[in-house]
Amino acid sequence: MTTEFTKGQKKRYFEKGGNECPLCLSTNITTIGNPIRDDGDGMCRQQMQCLICKKEWKDVFRRFDIESISEPDELSNVKQFIGAKPKGEEDGK
Numbered sequence: 320m321t322t323e324f325t326k327g328q329k330k331r332y333f334e335k336g337g338n339e340c341p342l343c344l345s346t347n348i349t350t351i352g353n354p355i356r357d358d359g360d361g362m363c364r365q366q367m368q369c370l371i372c373k374k375e376w377k378d379v380f381r382r383f384d385i386e387s388i389s390e391p392d393e394l395s396n397v398k399q400f401i402g403a404k405p406k407g408e409e410d411g412k
């Protein structure tokens with residue numbers, strides 16, 4: 320059984336940019352593993368751990384934009400997929 324964070328703990332965590340433990344307020348926190356991809360709901364989760372009090376929690380992110388970083392190696396590889404419709408559009412939704 321885990322204890323939920325209080326509104327005050329969350330508020331402070333957000334105000335600190337997620338850079339300190341919501342429980343003991345140590346800045347000695349780290350990420351565990353890779354972000355967990357969403358199931359199409361746009362929500363991603365990153366497991367976090369405080370190295371001082373050992374508390375673990377998840378940062379929850381909502382995807383609202385994408386930014387291009389680099390060009391693909393082979394444009395010809397991309398063209399193969401241009402004809403594919405996004406998921407959910409095949410059945411006329």
Ligand SMILES: [Zn+2]
Binds near residue numbers: 372
């Ligand atoms: Zn802590």
